[in-house]
Amino acid sequence: MGLDLINGLPAHVLFVHAVVILVPLTALALILCSALPSVMRRFGLVLPALALVSLISVPLTTNAGEWLERHVDSNALVREHAELGDELLPWAIALFLMAAAVWWSYRRAVRRTPGTVGSTSAVAIPLRITAAVLSLVIGVGAGVQVYRIGDSGAKAAWHDGYSATAHPDRD
Numbered sequence: 001m002g003l004d005l006i007n008g009l010p011a012h013v014l015f016v017h018a019v020v021i022l023v024p025l026t027a028l029a030l031i032l033c034s035a036l037p038s039v040m041r042r043f044g045l046v047l048p049a050l051a052l053v054s055l056i057s058v059p060l061t062t063n064a065g066e067w068l069e070r071h072v073d074s075n076a077l078v079r080e081h082a083e084l085g086d087e088l089l090p091w092a093i094a095l096f097l098m099a100a101a102v103w104w105s106y107r108r109a110v111r112r113t114p115g116t117v118g119s120t121s122a123v124a125i126p127l128r129i130t131a132a133v134l135s136l137v138i139g140v141g142a143g144v145q146v147y148r149i150g151d152s153g154a155k156a157a158w159h160d161g162y163s164a165t166a167h168p169d170r171d
Helices: 011-035 037-043 046-069 076-086 088-112 124-158
Strands: none
Touching: 011 037, 011 046, 011 088, 011 124, 037 046, 037 088, 046 076, 046 088, 076 088, 076 124, 088 124
């Protein structure tokens, strides 16, 4: 049981907009915060909070999508879209865990050495590089997966309802 319809519209077509905006935005914020302490200082707790909202939006959207899948004609395009949609949750979990780790390590560094955040200690540089590389891999992976899901969803929704040429009596 969940949110299936909102004002008569399938909830999936509304929730998907949250995922399409929040997951790539979280990925970008994570990459910037992990690489640049000055950006992390400005984001603070917003980074893991944003990642948590993104994470929550994914199963909400996929559950609504599963309801919609049972209410439309089944075809290979719909099945492919559903399968790709199910593959986003691990990426969203990774975004959240990495965002929490970056935020936690930043907070820990601030408490240990106030006023010297972003210092170039022997430990800080390899840790920051590792976090930045992991964040880049996770962020790009999540973004690519959102793109793949959106592309397959658009094909499933519009494959037989669109023409590249205008209808002659609708000029």
